[in-house]
Amino acid sequence: MTNTLPAGANALLATLTAEEIVANRAALEAAGIATSNTHYSYVGLIAPDKRRVLTGESLPRLVRSFLIDMTTGVSHDVVVDPASGSVVSSRELDPAVDGAVPVVLREFGYVEEVVHKDERWIAAMAKRGLTDLSQLRVNPLSAGVLADHESGRRIQRCFTFVQRTPDDLGWAHPVDGVTVMVDVVTGEVLDVIDYVDLPVPQEDGNYHLESWRGPDREGLKPIAISQPEGPSFTIDENGVLDWAGWRLQVGFDQREGLVLHDVSIADGDVQRSVLYRASIAEMVVPYGDPSPQRWFQNFFDGGEYLFGGFANSLELGCDCVGDITYLDAVVAGNDGDARVVRQAICIHEEDAGVLWKHSDNWNGSSETRRNRRLVVSFFMTVGNYDYGFYWYFGLDGTIEFEVKATGIVFTSAYPGKGYPFATEVAPGLGAPNHQHLFSARLDVAVDGLTNAVDEIEAAAVPRGPENPHGTGFTQKITRLRTESEAQRVADNLTGRVWFVGNTEVQNRLGEPVGWVLYPEGKPLLLADADSDIHRRATFTTKHLWVTAYEPDELYPAGDFVNLHPGGAGIPQWVAADRPVDGTDIVLWHTFGLTHFPRIEDWPIMPVDTAGFVLKPHGFFGRNPSLDIPGTADHCAPSADHHDHHAGH
Incomplete structure (x- = not known):
């Protein structure tokens, strides 16, 4: 079967490797764009221009990174050629126009540290009888569109949940009615808004604990799925998968x-692109x-x-x-x-x-x-x-x-x-x-x-x-x-x-x-x-x-x-x-x-x-699955097969 892409194109499109990710970081650090305060929000292979790929042109594999300095909030959109170690382009984002780079992992745990120190939030919890801070989980949520007074900041809006024990499902106990706005760069709680005092639901939901959900259902016997001759597909080092055409x-x-x-399907001896x-x-x-x-x-x-x-x-x-x-x-x-x-x-x-x-x-x-x-x-x-x-x-x-x-x-x-x-x-x-x-x-x-x-x-x-x-x-x-x-x-x-x-x-x-x-x-x-x-x-x-x-x-x-x-x-x-x-x-x-x-x-x-x-739909000249073999003992006509003549 013929390939639908030029030679070398699959290697160009293959998943980013660990070596390329390491080389990308080295290039950014050498250029002074990334420092010890930099968090990598996204690192990915740039999809090369399809038109150039299909001509067989030799193209570099380029890596795009979204970076944020979590001490200043300054963010960059950077492209690197990891093979040469060179920075192809770098642009500082304007938050008012561009938006912000995606959430980084630091923000998830950091907001809880910040909120747990805020007296307004502590007072809102105490009003509800919640004084053990070790049981209070703060859930950071993407802020959506910012208000005018929040413009230019990196904001998380946060809810609170009660987790009574380390094994407890905190989602069962929301502390509803309180929203906390946190600037995750400056570490400030901008506002704590106590809208309404609703009772915290008390019933647990610990589905993951047998002691809570009860004994397992009986009577379900094993189902075995096996392919004694192995799978019918092959896959190569670039992730190219061949299976049944x-x-x-x-x-x-x-x-x-x-x-x-490069999703394609065989039609006779020709591999046709889809x-x-x-x-x-x-x-x-x-x-x-x-x-x-x-x-x-x-x-x-x-x-x-x-x-x-x-x-x-x-x-x-x-x-x-x-x-x-x-x-x-x-x-x-x-x-x-x-x-x-x-x-x-x-x-x-x-x-x-x-x-x-x-x-x-x-x-x-x-x-x-x-x-x-x-x-x-x-x-x-x-x-x-x-x-x-x-x-x-x-x-x-x-x-x-x-x-x-x-x-x-x-x-x-x-x-x-x-x-x-x-x-x-x-x-x-x-x-x-x-x-x-x-x-x-x-x-x-x-x-x-x-x-x-x-x-x-x-x-x-x-x-x-x-x-x-x-x-x-x-x-x-x-x-x-x-x-x-x-x-x-x-x-x-x-x-x-x-x-x-x-x-x-x-x-x-x-x-x-x-x-x-x-x-x-x-x-x-x-x-x-x-x-x-x-x-x-x-x-x-x-x-x-x-x-x-x-x-x-x-x-x-x-x-x-x-x-x-x-x-x-x-x-x-x-x-x-x-x-x-x-x-x-x-x-x-x-x-x-x-x-x-x-x-x-x-x-x-x-x-x-x-x-x-x-x-x-009209892609093939007939049903493309006519060549699928039957099972060794496929069904024969039933004894009364010729007794039925109704059309449909």
Whole structure:
């Protein structure tokens, strides 16, 4: 099979190495940009210009770092060539215009030290009968948009929780009604606002302790999953994975987590491209409780916290079951040194039910094929929530992405029966309404880069000469020609989908080859159009955006989301209204969950899922899975097979 990238391109796109991270720090220190006070907020490989990569040009691997001096608050956006040890560019950020670099680990523990010394906060706790400071956990939260008097500062807004013992689940005991504003650079408590005195919920939620949850359920017998001949895939030193005709390069980034490059599928002896690059470029969790103490709760787990850096080390039999291949993830610590997350990426095959089946009444044949899929996944924990990111590749050409949300719901004190903005999940314990909204960045390359998007939806046909009995229906197809036209909302009542086709390549029936994006079509951002979060997370107001490719346009809410006033990213880019018909394009797909918590989500939430599906549509000349072998003892026609002749 032929490769879809020029020779050497996979090495250029491979995950950043520990050696490159160390060389990056050395270059920054040698240039005097990084000092002993510098914290590395983000370190990542710059995605090189696709157009230059595809020409086979020899390009350097460049590393981008977001730095902050935690004694002054001065931040820098720096690019380094680690191979030569040279600084390519360096820019000091203007907080009023650029926003701030993402949260660094120092801030998490530091705010508790600062708040525990503040007399106003101590008095607010004492008023509630809470005098043992060792039991009071201070939870730092991204501040969102700053007020005028906070402008230019690096702020965390903080809540308090009671943790009675080291084993206690502190989320069960929120001290609601008190918000603390902390400047994490100067170490000042700017304000302690005691809005309302609500009782601290008393019931524990220690699901992790057998003494609390009770004995394990009996009667569940083991399930064994084995592949005695090993997995059906191979993976090389650059992360290039080959499986059942699929080829893709698996990478990892501190901000985006899993990054897939060069996704292609075999058609006979030809390897045909589908996606140049795919990732989850942002996720935001906007909360829907407008009360004074929590109106600001909107967390960008990508741009503010860098969810890739919170990847879990996965355990066989717990996170992944079967014949597993693990990959480590290499990220930078806040000291700029390399940090290895062991077994961060899980790769395996799993049975996926029936692939295709038919028992024919006329010719007597009965054929069934089992489906299996390749799974590439990782799990991360940001604060109270845990998320699994799963990419699935099927034998029929289907690509599916699924996020699995679990962990602990963010808690509050429940104000009273009928409160519309939260659910009471335990006596006096609330869980505010919220959303989990994700943006998939799909840099499409369907048989090349001359791509376009058609919106396809079901359409009823009025009675008339062409439909005399009123039974006909058809499809409505609309080409999205510019960025202003390509801002779309899903409509499940019409089955609205988006066809990504190549305008210069046709299939054997003379139609454009393509793939279809099937959205789940769940609610978009529910905040008001004039709200701060609407300005900061404008990407969540449409299910689909299509933009012209530019190498610097990577994050839908902009490069620096933390403390940014809004308007960056997609809304800024699409203002140019560039053409997207028959050119190099990027799809941005918004999907996610709108969560009205249940009692059953406490004290730990069973997995809830969201995602999307991509399927080939006219890309192949026929069903591409006809060559999948049957099992050794696949089913034969039943004895009464010929007794059934009904058509369908």
